[in-house]
Amino acid sequence: MPPTTTPSTSRLPDGTALTRLADIVRARAQVSPTARAMTTAAGAATFAELDELSSRIAHRLVSEGVRPGDRVAYIGRNSPEFLAVLYGAAKAGAVATAVNVLLAPAEVTWILDDAAPRAVFLGAEDQHHRPAVQASTARPLVVSAAPEDLTAWTADVPATDPAADGGGDEPALILYSSGTTGNPKGVVLSGHNMARALAAVQDLLELDDTSVAMAPIPFFHISGLGLALVATLVGAELITFTPAGPEDLVATLRERRVSHAVVVPTVLQRLVEMPQSQEPGAWEHLRYVIYGAAPMPTPLLRRAIDVLGCKFVQSYGLTESSGGVTILTHEDHLAGLERPHLLTSCGRALGSVRLRVVDPVLGSDVAPGERGEIWIGGDHVMSGYWRNAEATDAAMSGAWLRTGDIGVLDAEGYLYVVDRLKDMLVSGGENVYPAEVERVLVEHPDVAECAVVAMPSPTWGEVPAALVVRRPGSAVDADALVAWARERMAHFKCPKVVEFTDQLPRNASGKVLKRAIRIAPVPTA
Template sequence: MNLFNNLCEYLDYHAGMRGDLMLASDSKKTVNYAEAQAFVDKIAAGLQAEGISKGDRVGILAKNSVDNFCFFLASARIGAVAVGLNYRLSLDEIEFIASDAQVKLLCFDNEFAELRGPHLLSTPNVCLDGDAANAKSFESWLSSAGELKPVSVMPEDILFHMYTSGTTGRPKGVLISHGNVMINTYQAPLSSGVWTRAGERSLIIAPNFHAVGLVGSLMGVIYGSSLIIHRDYDPVGMIETLSKEKINTVAVIPVMLQFSMMMVPNIKEYDFSDLHTINYGASPIPESLLRDCMDAFGCDFVQGYGQTEATMALCFLTAADHLKALNTQPELLRSCGRAVAGTQIKIVDDEGNEVPRGEIGEIIAHGPQIMQGYWNNPEATAKTIVDGWLYTGDAGLMNEEGYVFIKDRVKDMIISGGENIYPIEIENHLMSHPQIQDVAVIGIPDEKWGEVPLAVLVSGEHAQITAEELEAFCRTKLAGFKIPRKLEYVPGLPRNPSGKILKKDLRALFADKYAI
């Protein structure tokens, strides 16, 4: 049961209860809750004036900002569904997502104007930061908005439609409801022990086209906190903001902490007395980095594990767990924690049978935060949600205390700098090259990014391509973070009797060469 029917009712509540309290601030604009409520309603009226109605998709191709976030909330206000577009993708990738989602209006930052393909250009376009071709400026667009017509929005209505790549190489649209987000933002503090209080200041760095950035921002609206929004991650800027803006919480990935520690050698001269929690995810944190960060920041550390299909959080490794790991159980730092409140986690074999504690299998989850399904993809939905259980695609084990340890990705996903990379997408593109006979892409360790893609190639009839040629070929269709950083040649790829590439054999083959 939820206190309210939708996310915007929380905004309305805080606007009435603490309207003068700052909701969000970026380098250009600051709004309190009362101002944000009026601003969101104005944008919502503008959407209605464009013919956007409940269930329609609104594309957002922009970096973090007050305007970006309020545009999202305005979509939610009228029951429209926001589709965050990853500006790190190529034009072709963004065009596919926009077309698949049937986006009916786009708001965008001017710097991404060239990423608009035919579908997006065929819709009304609103430029958030100035003038752009085939678009109205945000200010002029707002000036034509009329009166907002109330819309009934309920917990089961879809709040956002976020794309995640799949093993087929085609991105899939994950459907997350208002109720999914509201319940997950209750589960998270109840399980992690970290409660966001009204007026607390959260630093938002993760982009809003990712669940961590978006749901983290929405948690602020639910609990009445204040969001300090960064447009990009800046290693030095993050440290300065944490100190100068008296930040209480921030969500990062370990590599961000590593970069900031390297770039700010005098970090102990900064005042972090207001910082009480650093939340991190995407990968475990090395013990040495954790100790250095705890010494520098003097705050608690909490790790979260989840995926877009589970709204945000499935497990937490709490601050107490981190202290236990440093004092008596160092192996806990390799765990992603225990299940959040109201959620069951099981480890199962290929037949869906639960395996004994300590044995590796696929991690599956059951709880009220599980997605409503994939957009227009019932087959993929049926494979991913079976009898109400989400099959995460992650392989892991659970110990006797209920701690989950991720051992590998069942679907061979690579996580590089917090971005999910699915090898088959890269493989499909590389196989179109005339000089490549066969290819497999695996992840190799990297000190900066955690993992980067390695392309293992079987050459065709012509000469072998170079790393530079491979990069140039990939850059035409793939986002930069998906381009393999290394390549290797083999006479043939190892396969099982059914023809599936044995990627574990490839990882073993190159493990020593790329060990760090």
């Protein structure tokens, strides 16, 4: 079956191909200047306001000595100022660098030392990062991006566009990976990379200037930033504040007439069960639910389609691939009601993307249905890691991005992600994928979440070990969980040791830090 068809590149409102990030806001401000670009808890900003502020920021950056190719960093939460700085840096010819606001001071300093920005903007709620910024060897200019401070900082410069940005092949963004296995790496993306990625989002989600998108995903993540950029491109309103709970979420989605909502399946489960969701006409404006982080259980999908009456999609991608490279369409979801295994897939490749599943040792493609490393080709793929040739060489095989993910590509072209290659363990000559073991364990009614890691074994080389978080009130023990696993999977895959904890160790992006998990081996006789 062929890949999912998408345009080869994004188009501006006048029909010309998008190549430069700043052209997104330039073109949109010309077409719909007074339309809302973004709504936050504090108010709203129009596309004209976003364009004017970004031009003033660009002029001020140039006056402060920022030159094409210099980095300009932003540390802050989702806001109009975040996008204005990103577009302003682009108009000045600089490379925008978004930094995770949840990082510890030492981590922030490390990233800034690596990126060496000429200027760093701090969001209104993130001024506490100032000491970490000032500790960087880059010695950047530090600017408060609180609305009143940014207005004052740009008051004496013109609102005209300096248009100092170059071509689409030049670096436009640097986003840092989460660093679960060491220091984060700066992923360098060009204007052309993003233009290819945005085309898929725009077309497959039917986004246009009547859309209202709600996605509380931070802009320092590629999925959050990608949606923000495509919203500007098409003239959609982007709602960025985070509802306080399920009731507030339902009220916000309905009152704001949201057409495109990003949620995770656990939140969706609570949403469809609420009495407010059952009211006639409650979801007449909702057109798409975009989800990720976990497969959609078939019973939940049936219920959600019945209650919400909208379309469902999910995707797979990485920062290194400029975001999503596959899509499980709504039609696939409907097919999944009769073929439930499809709902564990992340869909088929977008039309501009090439996918391979490769034997990580031999470098040759495996047969359909067999496991191997997922490789991605096409114009979505990054140009490399910032100032890290060794990591770039390790991640790239010619024009192919080696994702480090283990997956299966079936005969119909559907991709199933199994685990991370680095997490795979070999027990008695058999490959064991921790994610597979984790999926079995979390099906136990007393398990909230878990992480499975490799433990050295003098007999088998490695064996699986599990760190488990019990559900509140549960007293399930290790023997019960091992017995549960043995009923559902091959014994060599089952955990040989189970320990319990109140919470799993995570990094600032919320990913489980498996390298921080320490489980004591069972003493041998």
